[in-house]
Amino acid sequence: GENVEQHPSTLSxxxxxxxxxxxxxxxxxxxxxxxxxxxxxxxxxxxxxxxSNVGEKKDQRIAVTLNKTAKHxxxxxxxxxxxxxxxxxxxxxxxxxxxxxxxxxQGTELSVKP
Amino acid sequence: EAQVTQNPRYLIxxxxxxxxxxxxxxxxxxxxxxxxxxxxxxxxxxxxxxxVEVTDKGDVPEGYKxxxxxxxxxxxxxxxxxxxxxxLYFCASSFLxxxxxxxxxxxxxxxxx
Numbered sequence: 001g002e003n004v005e006q007h008p009s010t011l012s013x014x015x016x017x018x019x020x021x022x023x024x025x026x027x028x029x030x031x032x033x034x035x036x037x038x039x040x041x042x043x044x045x046x047x048x049x050x051x052s053n054v055g056e057k058k059d060q061r062i063a064v065t066l067n068k069t070a071k072h073x074x075x076x077x078x079x080x081x082x083x084x085x086x087x088x089x090x091x092x093x094x095x096x097x098x099x100x101x102x103x104x105x106q107g108t109e110l111s112v113k114p
Numbered sequence: 115e116a117q118v119t120q121n122p123r124y125l126i127x128x129x130x131x132x133x134x135x136x137x138x139x140x141x142x143x144x145x146x147x148x149x150x151x152x153x154x155x156x157x158x159x160x161x162x163x164x165x166v167e168v169t170d171k172g173d174v175p176e177g178y179k180x181x182x183x184x185x186x187x188x189x190x191x192x193x194x195x196x197x198x199x200x201x202l203y204f205c206a207s208s209f210l211x212x213x214x215x216x217x218x219x220x221x222x223x224x225x226x227x
Contacts, residue, residue, distance in 0.1 A: 001173075041220075042220060043219050043220050044157070049214070049215070101147075102159070104156040104157040104158070106154055106156040
């Protein structure tokens with residue numbers, strides 16, 4: 001079955017710097033790749049997603065890139081702020097538009113130091 | 115307010131004592147799912163349901179049961195909890211068509227002694 005590897009497990013940056021989190025997936029049939037942010041004491045919340053027919057997607061300070069050939073995708077956060085501190089999860093799914101199963105990566109704990 | 119609610123939020127119990135964690139959503143979602151979150155392992159799916167009376171196993175279903183008698187509710191049942199089920203549990207829901215965004219509940223921290 002699908003396997004998603006996420007790196008790094010922890011990431012510490014200075015406020016204003018950029019942060020990059022990378023994920024690789026194993027099943028070439030996966031076609032939907034969301035990113036979730038989990039703040040302390042809360043459930044994960046979708047922040048951005050990308051489908052396999054798109055190479056890059058941007059929403060203000062966050063962007064996601066997808067390389068289908070290499071089977072990896074990345075989350076980029078620019079001009080980081082203390083409120084970006086959280087755990088971030090990548091995920092992969094084969095069933096976009098059908099409420100399909102998500103396979104999550106192990107998570108990255110991002111710390112933004114003021 | 116559109117939301118997924120879980121109860122209880124925290125629970126400490128002993129081995130073998132049956133328990134139920136409730137999950138309810140008010141967004142008319144067809145798809146509901148339970149995950150457990152453990153350090154270094156991310157979120158792993160326990161069970162999911164694509165509609166009323168339709169449930170299926172996820173990746174780690176052993177020791178758990180679910181039911182989906184109503185569209186809005188999806189309780190997680192531990193018939194005989196064991197210490198290896200100590201974890202943080204999340205319920206999530208989404209539409210089946212149009213969007214794959216899953217909405218998560220606030221989590222239930224379970225400790226089995």
